[in-house]
Amino acid sequence: MKKYFQKSTSAAPLAVFRIALGLLLFASIIRFWAKGWIHQLYIEPKYFFPFFGFEFVTSPGDYIYFFFALCGLSAFLFAIGFFYRIASITLFLSFTFIEMIDKSTYLNHYYFVSMVCLIMIFLPAHVYFSVDAYRNRSLAFEKIPQWCVDAIKLFVCLIYLFAGLAKVNSEWLLNAQPLRIWLPSKNDLPLIGSLFNYVWVAYVFSWLGCLYDLSIPFLLLNRATRIFAYGGVIIFHVLTAILFPIGMFPYIMIATALVFFSPDVHTKLLKKIASLLGKSNQLVFSDNRYEYNPISKSLLVSFFSVFFLFQILMPFRYLAYPGELFWTEEGYRFSWRVMLMEKYGQAQFMVKDKDGKYAAIDNREFLTPLQEKMMATQPDMILQYAHILRDHYSALGWVAPEVYVDSYVAMNGRLGKPLIDPLTDLAKEEDSFRHKPWILPLNNEIKGF
Amino acid sequence: MVLLEKGKSILTFILVVVLSSCGGSDEPTPVDDDSKDREAILVHWADNIIKPSYANFNSKLEMMGSKADDFTDSPTNTSLIEFRSAWLSAYTEWQKVEMFEFGPADRYTLRNFFNIYPADVNGIIANINDPAANLEVPASYARQGFPALDYLINGTGIDDAAILAYYTTDTDAAKRLAYVDKVVSRMETLLSNVVTEWNGAYRDTFVASTGLDIGSSMGAVVNAYVLYYERYIRSGKIGIPAGIIGTMVGTPYPEKVEAYYKRDISKSLVKTAHQAVIDFFNGKSINGGTEGPSLKSYLDGLGAKDATTGTLLSTLINNQFSTINDKVDELSSDFYNQIQTNNQAMVDVYTNMQTEVRYLKVDMTSAMSITITYTDNDGD
Numbered sequence: 001m002k003k004y005f006q007k008s009t010s011a012a013p014l015a016v017f018r019i020a021l022g023l024l025l026f027a028s029i030i031r032f033w034a035k036g037w038i039h040q041l042y043i044e045p046k047y048f049f050p051f052f053g054f055e056f057v058t059s060p061g062d063y064i065y066f067f068f069a070l071c072g073l074s075a076f077l078f079a080i081g082f083f084y085r086i087a088s089i090t091l092f093l094s095f096t097f098i099e100m101i102d103k104s105t106y107l108n109h110y111y112f113v114s115m116v117c118l119i120m121i122f123l124p125a126h127v128y129f130s131v132d133a134y135r136n137r138s139l140a141f142e143k144i145p146q147w148c149v150d151a152i153k154l155f156v157c158l159i160y161l162f163a164g165l166a167k168v169n170s171e172w173l174l175n176a177q178p179l180r181i182w183l184p185s186k187n188d189l190p191l192i193g194s195l196f197n198y199v200w201v202a203y204v205f206s207w208l209g210c211l212y213d214l215s216i217p218f219l220l221l222n223r224a225t226r227i228f229a230y231g232g233v234i235i236f237h238v239l240t241a242i243l244f245p246i247g248m249f250p251y252i253m254i255a256t257a258l259v260f261f262s263p264d265v266h267t268k269l270l271k272k273i274a275s276l277l278g279k280s281n282q283l284v285f286s287d288n289r290y291e292y293n294p295i296s297k298s299l300l301v302s303f304f305s306v307f308f309l310f311q312i313l314m315p316f317r318y319l320a321y322p323g324e325l326f327w328t329e330e331g332y333r334f335s336w337r338v339m340l341m342e343k344y345g346q347a348q349f350m351v352k353d354k355d356g357k358y359a360a361i362d363n364r365e366f367l368t369p370l371q372e373k374m375m376a377t378q379p380d381m382i383l384q385y386a387h388i389l390r391d392h393y394s395a396l397g398w399v400a401p402e403v404y405v406d407s408y409v410a411m412n413g414r415l416g417k418p419l420i421d422p423l424t425d426l427a428k429e430e431d432s433f434r435h436k437p438w439i440l441p442l443n444n445e446i447k448g449f
Numbered sequence: 450m451v452l453l454e455k456g457k458s459i460l461t462f463i464l465v466v467v468l469s470s471c472g473g474s475d476e477p478t479p480v481d482d483d484s485k486d487r488e489a490i491l492v493h494w495a496d497n498i499i500k501p502s503y504a505n506f507n508s509k510l511e512m513m514g515s516k517a518d519d520f521t522d523s524p525t526n527t528s529l530i531e532f533r534s535a536w537l538s539a540y541t542e543w544q545k546v547e548m549f550e551f552g553p554a555d556r557y558t559l560r561n562f563f564n565i566y567p568a569d570v571n572g573i574i575a576n577i578n579d580p581a582a583n584l585e586v587p588a589s590y591a592r593q594g595f596p597a598l599d600y601l602i603n604g605t606g607i608d609d610a611a612i613l614a615y616y617t618t619d620t621d622a623a624k625r626l627a628y629v630d631k632v633v634s635r636m637e638t639l640l641s642n643v644v645t646e647w648n649g650a651y652r653d654t655f656v657a658s659t660g661l662d663i664g665s666s667m668g669a670v671v672n673a674y675v676l677y678y679e680r681y682i683r684s685g686k687i688g689i690p691a692g693i694i695g696t697m698v699g700t701p702y703p704e705k706v707e708a709y710y711k712r713d714i715s716k717s718l719v720k721t722a723h724q725a726v727i728d729f730f731n732g733k734s735i736n737g738g739t740e741g742p743s744l745k746s747y748l749d750g751l752g753a754k755d756a757t758t759g760t761l762l763s764t765l766i767n768n769q770f771s772t773i774n775d776k777v778d779e780l781s782s783d784f785y786n787q788i789q790t791n792n793q794a795m796v797d798v799y800t801n802m803q804t805e806v807r808y809l810k811v812d813m814t815s816a817m818s819i820t821i822t823y824t825d826n827d828g829d
Contacts, residue, residue, distance in 0.1 A: 181751070181815070181816060181818050182818050184485050184750075184751060184818070185660075185661040185817070185818035185819075186660075187485055187486075187487075188487060188488070188659040188660060197485045197750075199752070245662070342815055342818065343815075344811055344814065344815040345811060346807060346810055346811050348695055348696065349695075350695050350696070350697065358697060358699065359694075359695075360694035360695020360696070360697065361695070373820075406695070406696055408807045408811055409811070410811045410812050410815040410816075413753070413756065413815075413816065414755075414756055415754075415755040415756070415757070415762070415765075415812055416807055416808075416811045416812050416815075
């Protein structure tokens with residue numbers, strides 16, 4: 001074991017990863033701003049849905065632009081490796097803060113970005129091909145501990161494997177859901193569009209997608225299959241970019257998969273960039289290796305142990321809850337369950353109080369269309385919204401308001417049915433990690449993960 | 450050797466799973482792939498339903514305009530009766546285009562100017578006294594269109610003689626006639642704008658947009674269709690007057706029925722609107738009555754159904770439409786009276802319409818992969 005931690009590798013792959021990730025994140029922030037989503041998602045809403053235990057995180061109103069600017073700036077500095085430690089910490093904190101404001105904006109790939117930025121704080125990605133190393137030669141190293149690059153590879157492998165495992169269920173494999181619903185909506189694409197009218201194509205895509213996720217880590221790790229695997233990475237992610245509205249994620253994954261290539265590939269790439277910048281002679285090649293100081297070393301071991309343990313356990317926490325995961329969504333987020341459901345619902349809320357006052361809620365008066373859409377299918381958000389209503393009407397002078405919901409949810413082609421017990425007063429229910437007994441059962445078994 | 454045995458059994462397992470899924474135990478009979486051709490649906494909608502509907506309405510509106518002219522030129526008992534008859538005919542025909550609030554109608558917010566009720570009587574009177582009154586602003590919605598005409602020709606006196614006096618002998622008679630002209634000509638102008646676009650370049654733009662994303666034709670149509678059913682038929686024509694909010698019954702507002710002043714046509718108006726909604730779902734051509742590519746054929750092509758019973762979603766939707774029609778038939782033609790004598794019958798209609806709203810807004814849109822939101826952002 002100790003021998004492994006003493007192994008060294010070139011710093012080039014980590015440097016390339018840093019540059020690619022930083023630039024893509026910078027571009028993402030610009031894109032987000034250009035599409036007006038900062039205002040639409042963080043300033044327009046009257047209410048937000050914070051994560052459990054993080055209710056203190058709230059949108060700073062117009063100042064959210066400052067946080068986005070900070071995030072974008074730190075992404076850029078991160079990319080070029082200027083004041084790397086501060087940039088990487090700021091990038092992680094600002095990005096994660098933004099994502100923690102509202103559950104409605106949760107996306108698995110934002111979670112991925114947060115986690116990878118967290119890891120990068122602790123890795124020596126700035127010792128090579130960075131402004132920091134350029135300005136201060138004592139910071140420049142061509143060699144770093146191998147585990148630093150392996151940590152990234154391990155994380156990526158875990159994500160793919162869990163994403164693949166998440167697809168091993170009867171919905172995805174036996175019913176080709178939800179691709180069977182989504183693919184026909186793209187049947188007007190040139191060349192391949194008409195294929196999507198056939199159900200067997202949905203089955204092929206489902207099975208290939210699952211096999212891709214489960215096999216790609218091994219194919220990328222294995223030198224003999226690497227080039228072929230990377231071709232697969234490009235094809236797979238470009239296809240998802242064409243078929244689904246998932247933003248920058250495909251490109252981030254295509255760039256991330258580069259980390260599996262040997263150091264030579266990365267060194268050549270950096271040499272090319274260096275010559276374009278006219279700085280070829282500045283590249284360092286030596287056997288000097290970046291070393292962590294002893295205190296850092298032990299802290300790092302603890303940190304990464306906890307980190308990977310967390311990553312391995314989180315996707316399985318759903319086993320602690322009864323009922324169908326896709327229906328109750330208890331333990332669904334933060335587990336790399338990507339694009340597994342076509343789930344849509346409508347939630348009609350009613351508030352009444354002891355004095356006989358009564359209101360049927362028009363959700364549009366409280367929530368944005370996106371928030372309403374997300375809330376209507378996720379019980380924890382339904383509960384949060386119920387509390388928003390309870391508190392709103394309390395403030396209006398209603399006496400001990402009760403909140404009930406008449407919900408109707410369709411999932412993966414099933415006819416809609418109620419998700420929540422319409423007789424439970426949600427105003428009295430409290431959120432916790434325990435199972436929510438007022439979620440009605442699906443009464444339909446989904447086998448697998 | 451053990452490994453080989455294990456490998457064989459895993460392979461066998463995989464093959465069995467693959468073959469059994471290919472057997473497709475839940476596959477319906479093979480469907481015609483053309484049923485998922487959205488362009489065909491858009492073409493059928495544009496050429497065989499939407500444009501002919503507008504053409505029919507246009508001619509009824511023109512007739513109403515002509516009778517309005519006759520009346521305002523010379524208000525007599527005869528011209529009043531003829532004007533009213535043409536108004537009724539146009540109002541009924543309007544019910545067949547009211548749901549098309551997308552494209553040009555959406556841009557001109559046609560429905561807001563044609564049929565927002567109850568009429569704002571004080572506002573109408575104020576506008577009569579102010580010839581420069583602005584009919585473009587939201588505050589003016591209830592002061593124009595069919596509801597305003599309803600008040601003007603049916604509600605300005607206890608009988609036709611009194612109504613006539615309002616337009617002949619009363620001091621403000623001339624101003625009132627001028628307002629009738631103003632309201633009618635505005636309706637004609639607005640409709641003409643919409644019809645011109647449909648008969649012009651818009652039709653091709655409409656059928657070319659074959660995606661399902663925000664802003665696509667089918668996305669816009671389905672969103673408008675569902676919204677219309679939920680908010681304008683279910684709530685507007687039935688729920689609000691019956692005092693139903695959410696799923697509970699509160700205080701009814703019988704004066705908020707459609708065509709409150711004419712009083713005896715609320716039922717026929719909602720029947721016409723409802724039938725138009727049904728016919729649109731089934732792709733029924735206006736001229737000829739044959740069914741073409743439609744929401745129904747699209748849903749059937751997707752195999753959308755209730756997995757527990759095997760019933761097609763389109764069948765569930767049509768059956769529910771039929772149930773609602775039966776319930777509406779049980780109502781009096783005078784909703785104002787219906788609400789005051791037996792509101793429960795209105796509530797029954799509403800409850801059934803609510804079931805239909807859920808089929809359309811949740812089951813249908815989910816099966817078609819259409820989003821009912823106006824937010825475009827990344828989804829995971």
